[in-house]
Amino acid sequence: MSGLVSGWHAGFDAALAGIFGLLIGSFLNVVIYRLPKIMERQWALECAEMSGFTAQNTAAFNLLMPRSRCSSCGHVIAWYENIPVLSYLFLKGQCSVCGTKFGLRYPLVELATGGLFFFCGWRWGLSWTGLAWGGFAAALVTLAMIDWDTTLLPDDITLPLLWAGLIVVVLGWNPAINLSQALWGVVAGYLSLWLVYWAFKLVTGKEGMGYGDFKLFAALGAWFGWSALVPIILMASVIGALVGITMKFSSGLREGGYVPFGPFLAAAGLTAMVFGPQAILGVIGL
Template sequence: MPELQWMVALLGGLFGLMLGSFLNVVVHRLPKMMERQWAAEYAEMQGTEPVTAEPFNLLLPRSRCPHCGHQIRWFENIPVLSYLFLRGKCSACSAKISPRYPAVELATGALFFLCLWQWGPTITGLAWCGFAAALLTLALIDWDTTLLPDDITLPLLWVGLIGSALQWTAVPLFAALWGCVAGYMSLWIIYWAFKLLTGKEGMGYGDFKLFAALGAWFGWEALVPMILMASVIGAVVGIAMKFSSGLREGGYIPFGPFLAGAGLTAMVFGPNAILHAIGL
């Protein structure tokens, strides 16, 4: 039995490596797809013709080097191995390839390994694999662009509720439903209180939806430890970036990556472990 468990987890990890390569594409292209959609909608409202461009989605065009336009061949796109073989450089122009690409692949593989190790090749294990992939993708997109796409947050929320109803997760539907409500409303109230006091927006609506999704997956009881962890780590990182002059224009950092990190921590160790980790 342990041998079978290892085999299943390893196969899941290998699949995670391959999916991680696709997640890199999603992180890069989905925000650009959203921008194109907004531009087209704006042009329609203005009564003008939208700018025509080549098809751009998660499948087309094929991946290219952003520096020289070299089309990535299949053997240059093998997760982690191609990066090592190419020594982190484009085969055509020798421009550096960001180490984040293999890091995302390894992180996805590790998360899938952990999910299938803990829950096995079950619908529960697959659901948590999807949860992990969604949070990792959201964290990276938000860090890069301060966007949390509805195309990911809303399905994540609904799958959490459906998973609870079908007993894919251990969270009762009552707790998942009120976790969803409490997650959204708590940040919504904080948002408006901060805006009324300062006249500034402290976070975006995507954060509300992401926290609501976490409530659906873990139940309302887990919201407090997760928001505490996200807030404490976010504050520490923000202070460190301020002193190192690493803050972007406007002096802010997105909150979504820290919510996602708290969600992944709760998945791996359990929500109560977060309280112990921050000394509560």
């Protein structure tokens, strides 16, 4: 009987976390779209100031303002048109005014985030540990999508993710590793890709990755410890190779033939969260 009650509690925690994750996923769609634009506006403002120009007054544009609206007709999205997944299905994936199609990615991001939060609720319950790993998952989903769209990994997410990894270890919310393992994970994660970057640049004269990749890998080191970095980078490389080959044969590569590495690091990090870093080695046959 106690096992049944325990299972019911675990299911309730997971369901509640999953619903919360759907709501977070809806917000992540806003972050994925707006944060790169906010960064571009900030860069333009800084360039104007350095050039001696006075920046013109512009309307507020941040993660909260203005309200979400249709990009075609400007229709402001009502609250009942913004319910995760359900509104997309009810509206058949299109604007209620002009009929412009909304991308399928919006509900997919919501479902992915909801599923990850469901897992965190099932594994760790409604605890600080579960909340911490839910935030970790949300950050990786956001970084993966932004990097895929823009080849940017914003410091506004990678650096807080790194510090959060160290903090949750200190607070005891990540008992799988200790602070020494987390700190050396940060150092090894950053320096390993930094060395690869410079070796590649010295040999080819080209930049193979960006500094955001170093910071993201360092953040993963903070969450999993230094010993998990080899399985994570191997998994990221395997996923990246498979996606790159598929895109090449389907003529889906972008101009220049590049594929950002951040999404694959994020995917490997989420795989490590769900299955454990060492299980990755078994998946890829090592």
